[in-house]
Amino acid sequence: MVDTIYIEQQVREHPRALAVMQRFKHARVIEIERYSEVFNSHGQNFRLQKQNPSLILAHKSNARLHSTPAQYETGGGANYYFSHMLNCLYDCRYCFLQGMFQSANYLLFVNFEDFVADIASTAEQHGHDARPAWFFSGYDCDSLAYDPVTGFAEHFLAAFEQLPNAVLELRTKSTQIRSLLARPATPNVVVAYSLSPPAVASELEVGAPGFEKRVDAIVRLQQHGWRIGLRFDPVIWHADYQQDYAGALAYLFERVDAAQIDSVTLGGFRLPRDYYKKMQKLYPEHWLFAAGLNSEASQIAYRQTLEQEVLGAVETLTRQYISQQQLYVYPSYEAGPAQQQGVAELETMR
Amino acid sequence: MSSMARPSLHLVTALACEAKPLIDCFGLRKQEQTDYPLFQGQLRDHKVSLVVSGLGAFNAGAASAWLAGRESALGRSQSAVWLNIGVAGHASLAPGEALLVHACRAADEIRSYYPSMVAKWPGKTAALYTLAMPSQDYPADAMIDMEASGYFTAVSRFSTAELIQSIKIISDNQRSNLEKLSPTVISDLIQSRITELCSFIDNLLAIARLPQPADYLHLISHLHASVSHRAQYARLIEHLSATGGLDEQLQQALGQANTIAEVLAMLRERRDQQVPVLNGVD
Numbered sequence: 001m002v003d004t005i006y007i008e009q010q011v012r013e014h015p016r017a018l019a020v021m022q023r024f025k026h027a028r029v030i031e032i033e034r035y036s037e038v039f040n041s042h043g044q045n046f047r048l049q050k051q052n053p054s055l056i057l058a059h060k061s062n063a064r065l066h067s068t069p070a071q072y073e074t075g076g077g078a079n080y081y082f083s084h085m086l087n088c089l090y091d092c093r094y095c096f097l098q099g100m101f102q103s104a105n106y107l108l109f110v111n112f113e114d115f116v117a118d119i120a121s122t123a124e125q126h127g128h129d130a131r132p133a134w135f136f137s138g139y140d141c142d143s144l145a146y147d148p149v150t151g152f153a154e155h156f157l158a159a160f161e162q163l164p165n166a167v168l169e170l171r172t173k174s175t176q177i178r179s180l181l182a183r184p185a186t187p188n189v190v191v192a193y194s195l196s197p198p199a200v201a202s203e204l205e206v207g208a209p210g211f212e213k214r215v216d217a218i219v220r221l222q223q224h225g226w227r228i229g230l231r232f233d234p235v236i237w238h239a240d241y242q243q244d245y246a247g248a249l250a251y252l253f254e255r256v257d258a259a260q261i262d263s264v265t266l267g268g269f270r271l272p273r274d275y276y277k278k279m280q281k282l283y284p285e286h287w288l289f290a291a292g293l294n295s296e297a298s299q300i301a302y303r304q305t306l307e308q309e310v311l312g313a314v315e316t317l318t319r320q321y322i323s324q325q326q327l328y329v330y331p332s333y334e335a336g337p338a339q340q341q342g343v344a345e346l347e348t349m350r
Numbered sequence: 351m352s353s354m355a356r357p358s359l360h361l362v363t364a365l366a367c368e369a370k371p372l373i374d375c376f377g378l379r380k381q382e383q384t385d386y387p388l389f390q391g392q393l394r395d396h397k398v399s400l401v402v403s404g405l406g407a408f409n410a411g412a413a414s415a416w417l418a419g420r421e422s423a424l425g426r427s428q429s430a431v432w433l434n435i436g437v438a439g440h441a442s443l444a445p446g447e448a449l450l451v452h453a454c455r456a457a458d459e460i461r462s463y464y465p466s467m468v469a470k471w472p473g474k475t476a477a478l479y480t481l482a483m484p485s486q487d488y489p490a491d492a493m494i495d496m497e498a499s500g501y502f503t504a505v506s507r508f509s510t511a512e513l514i515q516s517i518k519i520i521s522d523n524q525r526s527n528l529e530k531l532s533p534t535v536i537s538d539l540i541q542s543r544i545t546e547l548c549s550f551i552d553n554l555l556a557i558a559r560l561p562q563p564a565d566y567l568h569l570i571s572h573l574h575a576s577v578s579h580r581a582q583y584a585r586l587i588e589h590l591s592a593t594g595g596l597d598e599q600l601q602q603a604l605g606q607a608n609t610i611a612e613v614l615a616m617l618r619e620r621r622d623q624q625v626p627v628l629n630g631v632d
Contacts, residue, residue: 003467003470004452004467006464028452028467028475030452030453030464030475030477032453032462032464037461037462037464038464041464041511042506043506043507043509043510043511044466044510044511044512045510045511045512045560047560048466048468048510048512048513048557048558048560049466049468049512051468051557052467052468052469052470052557054466054467199628199629200628202629203628203629237625237626238625238626238627238628239625239626239627239628240627240628244628283561284561284588284592285561285591285592286592287592287593287594287626288626289592290588290589290590290592290593290621290624291589291592291593291624291625291626292625292626295585295589
């Protein structure tokens, strides 16, 4: 429960801001001029703040849409990502947000209409492309975890129904799918679930729904007609990883229709060096930031031979259920340095 | 292994009469021959220091920085909790009300400081303007004092925003007379809120525990090691400490090594052998 809301003066009367504040009637409300005064100020400790994050309501005035790195090819056409929110309800130990942001407070941009306008005009620019333009949500937050508060899905799904040459991918670990089940499936929307075997999820994905609950949500969404993506990214190396991933995949594909899965991606645990250093400083006692890593490189990842072994093993396991055309593997060592950096920013993590 | 630090508690007041109820509450003892009046003691496992800065933002900042430097030199500065406690004016709130400061700005500055609101405080919060002179020209929705902006500016160099807080007890408003504000009255106002203050201090101390890096430098104290060697050693020890690979056998072997190169090779070999085991290592 949020007990402090910071609100920019300029969104004080925005209907979405008012609706959010109505939901947290007992929260103290602190007016600010710009969100950066609170969110970007120095001397904050992400780990301490994560114990009781505040909510910041703000206006995103520019740079609402970003191109994805070239290597990120799941969509097949032009690829963009956007973030209506920064930071996440969950506290996944491997998540790059801990290294990227000063603050663990939730920053919600309430001007959804401007995001949608940018998406619509960008989709129009790609109107003659052979493949639709893809728009990814959920890299700087979980797309659905805060949906009951933000109404994000309802707003953006309605918008994408009017954009036939655009695809929306919602990256999530959340089981907050009521808004998706309350409407017919939208053919140009993919719900992409981040998954880890139960043992990994319970140890590293603090606060997120358990593996089985996520699979239940996937099954319900698939039965409702929604396109589903599966993301094992990062794949976490540990003593029983082959057994754990084999068990998770078996459980998953006993329940979901593999042929109807849009795509499956696998990625190694990898981080830009600066993010890694911050995260390791926050959790010096955690094995995740020590075990198997090549900490001398500019990008922190598992040692190359180890990553090849781990991704290779999980790829082999996944291929028992999924065709080659459905599977995308993102190793840390094949791409050039610039691509590695970009992919790490996008892909390591949830 | 990494350990969780017991954070120190640093209290800052402007006046001796503001400090008195806190000194009594924590059983603090005056330290001799210090640049600022300094009182110290223990609250359970936590070292407590209280400095009396004198009036004004400059004094509050200087005294806080002095305390931070002093504690740093003694190796006690990491993850310290800082709390400024004092009286403030407000247009309408009744004397005796306690408010946590959620924004602070010096009267001649544009930018505000926003303390991070992580520790639980069940009472009211308010913005605070720090003025250069006493005033009864109260703003509509904020408190006024003469110290907090200097305190926040100085202390934010030494600790993390979540652990730097200020609580003000209302001492005067538009209907009261500043001249009646005697030291005894001020002490009584602080004393009347001592339970809430102690409860908030407990909450701050509870969130403040941060892990400290593993320290095994004594194992190589007999070896010649450059700064670079020590940095590599510390990094490897940290890794092995996190993955559970720093067992007694390895520690004994390290203690018997003849060169730092031998030590680093042993540590690297062990690091590369370590496989993380879920449910038990963390």
